[in-house]
Amino acid sequence: MQRASELALELVRGANPEFDPGSPSPLIPVAQLYYREVPGLPWPEKFDLLQILWCPRDHSGTETDTPYCPAFQVFWRKAETLEGVLIAPPQPDLGLEHYTPNPCVVSPEVVAEYPNIHTLPDDIKIDIDAWEERSSDGIDYSSDFAHAPGWKVMGHGMYWGIYDPYPMTCECGAEQLPLFTADTGENNGGRESWQPIEEAGGEESYEGPVGVSIGRGYALQLYYCPESEQHTGRSAMA
Template sequence: MTRTTPPRPHDLLGLFPQLDAQARTAIRLHPRLGEPTVDTSSIGGPLRWPADEPWPVCGLEHEDLCDEPFPDPGERVPEALIPVAQLYYRDVPGLPWPDRFDLLQVLWCPRDHPEGEAPYNPEFLVRWRTARSVGATIESAPVPLVCNENYVPTRCVLHPEAITEYPHRDAQAPGWKALGHGGVWGIIDPFPVACDCGELQLPLLTAVSGEFDGGTGSWQPVEEADTGWEFADPVDVLIGRGYTLQLYYCPAAEDHPNRAVMF
């Protein structure tokens, strides 16, 4: 089912025409409960992961105050990462390096990391792939022994929608999305998200605590206008006290370190 963002309540470009030069495309992912497969884009779903490639584990220090046994069954592996997003380029136009890749996979460690890229948050791992190069795939992914359940996404299928964003609070879509603009600074002072090579990094994936809320109700899809709060938080991930965790990439090269910032 298509999900469509309503027209904006204000003519932002009419008020601030200089913003036109700063327009960026963002892909609202619109995750909804479902049964994704390795052949589909998803949040929290199974990954097209090569059978001959080791499943990644986290080697960072963890804060264990909120840890509890991982809720889903599976082969238990200490510090195993879990799937966060699988995005096929056919569903999410505009992802980086489409001449070389057609599949983006994002995993994270579902525990707090005192000295992680974004302290006291999950820690991301990114894989860029071509789907046809993945031969035999794993039958099932291992799961960690323990986790912070706030960081375990519910399996969701996606209904991607391309929108235009501007560097203004009211012109940035809430919810899980790819690309677009950086978040709205509020927890810490703004700073450039820069790569070690000196290149400014760009948003790749935005993980949030909910699809919309009372302050962002104008972004609720028109197809769900009469559903109240039913689709407000299908992924059921909580970042901090209801914040946003944004993953950045370096446009200079895919193997440069990724950055993460909580807003």
């Protein structure tokens, strides 16, 4: 019986006879962020542009803690060193459609997030629970205050809906910090707390304009080491 990997390779070679499985595979651009538009990015004294790409396939044995996700690559740059933009950039010969983002132009909006409730001291958790019980409009700390849904940079990271949060530790021993979140959708099912400015007061909705699906509707978080941009980042799905 023909294995799935052999069948996939046969199909790719049929569409592109020049395909070489041993050569590097082109990556898909996921985000290009200029420091002038996104405040708070690391090492502003050295860089003014952050480029994030990924391979649109499920990976295992990489820095991700979840084996069925695309693999990130991060590039910290000075914009003045970049050469001309390719008119026809190379495309991967094999990739998954739900890991291929729709082209988007972003209008960054700065929001305030708060720590995951599972990482807070017990006395503060008790106070938050009491506050939520007194609330008459169903406000929830985690959904309405702690974690902005959707695609974002920095902040306190994901909701961690699959399992409780745990420290992401670099090989150097430092705790890695959230850098970038790729989410399956936007606006957390219509939470008014996180409506974009241009949509404030409008009808609640659940949108997915980027067209990416992570797992069964989850998010993929990329972490970086604050000690050095040369240290390998890690990722986790939650």
